[in-house]
Amino acid sequence: MTEEPAIRRTLNEAAARQLANATKTRAQWSGITPRWLVSFLPWTPVEAGIYRLNRVKEANGEIAADVECSPRRDQDPDLPETFVDYDEAPREYSLNAVTTILDVQTRVSDLYSHPYDQIQEQLRLLIEKVKEKQEAELINNAEYGLLTNAAPSQKIATRTGAPTPDDLDELITKVWKEPAFFLAHPRAIAAFGRECTRRGVPPPTVTLFGTPFLTWRGLPLVPSDKLYVDENGKTNILLLRTGEKKQGVIGLFQPGVPGEVAPSLSVRFMGINRKAIASYLVSLYCSAAVLTHDALAVLTDVEVGKYHAYPDTYA
Template sequence: MSAQHDAQLALGDNAARQLANATKTVPQLSIISPRWLTHLLQWQPVEAGIYRLNKVRNPRDVRVACSQRDESELPSTFVDYEEQPREYFLNAVTTVLDVHTRVSDLYSSPHDQIKEQLRLTIETIKERQESELINNPDYGLLANVADEQRLSTLTGAPTPDDLDDLLTRVWKEPGFFLTHPLAIAAFGRECTRRGVPPPTVSLFGSQFLTWRGIPLIPSDKVPVEDGKTRILLLRTGDKRQGVVGLFQPGLAGEQSPGLSVRFMGINRNAIASYLISLYCSLAVLSDDALAVLEDVEIGKYHDYPDTYK
């Protein structure tokens, strides 16, 4: 009997698989990132969606003096306030999710279709939130750096000297650097070339490079254009007069701070709709809480072609 005939006496793999249950994963969304920025910000609840940032007007005009023997020489002063303080209004990142009831009824085992559709949509909204916190033309970090807090690199590639310059601008309890992962890699190369490899620190169970004890936090939402990007340095928290995130508490259908999911009903075509909204903004309480290093070169275009698409 031939070897080919012998093989036909046993059940083949392809046929056997028809009786086997495949282990199915939930849908994997490649754009999901750690979103460290939202974890590191202090979030302030905002009443009625408006945050008014009051500031002292002409702070250097407030006069004080050491005590004198003749108390008649004591100076008098007062603290003036800006008459038209800036007001921040919460912005909404929102979408409507549609799910056909036939799909959710018939195909929700082993994974609930509505639950997975909501999870993936919420993840996408949270990714957009981090991008808005950095790039929004009204309240984003990059748009709210004071002119005197903007620096340029000394040599193009990010160096320890450049980060030291940033630290001179945000020297009051600096919290973290924020930049594109490619800029962190470029900084690591420069440090290694100079013989000063940067140490690491563990945060949230992950390792981060540091400079002068300040972690370099990666975010792919920091834009890269023509092989150049930016490095931000932040101080955070309201008690430090730093950068704070803003959110609306107590929303109907609240799933997490500032995020709500509301069922909108089922239409005549058997489509169930869910309104997903995330309300947020960001405020820089003091100009010296934020600085940026611009024109940071991360490498040649042909080294990272996918980054510039």
């Protein structure tokens, strides 16, 4: 009579996992972007939340001042007297606040803050959200956004719909005094790259901040998903000159705000209510100014195609 082999039993894997420590990550959010516009813009501090932009009175780019070449020696050296007039009602920019309030149940923060502090993690993610909103406002805000403050004479439409080298060259003619960079949606940059490749002139790349960027005429094409694509698959491309010395586009912030954790960004504890909810106020103060009208140009009606549900397919 043969004996049946003994059945070997081992510890169940699911049971063993109950004694193991899982390595945990921080909460990941796909909505975080590089926010290149904030990095590329020069930032000017203001003292009391107000920036007054003084301009010269001009017509067609000329000032009303009589300037003549030096007279000949045999002429009476009676030089013209003149002055440069200023705008009597200059525009003032007030810093806008991007704000939100974080509420955390103290029981949660007391009991479940290892290995990651729940309050710090909540604040970290909310600050990222506020910074994403900041970049969106710099582009789209109804008062100080770049799209709103582009002069009508500085707006041109694409020639064929898709962004072409000719279109970007036309933008350069609008901002020809030391332009700094193009700003476009990633899909617009991809559409431009396709047009360049089709014409046999693939755009070169340059590395800035450790990241490669496509360029045209030596100017980087900086991506931002805050230049929205509408339901018809159309968007805009911007070209900027930047900096106060160049009379360009600048960002505005106020240093030293109460509870500051980054320039013009503050986190302030608001207290704990009777339901044991702790509240924190997160505020980011910012604005932007276009110092002269020719510091910014916009290419409109840029077609990038309607995105369909199937991967990598566009109309």
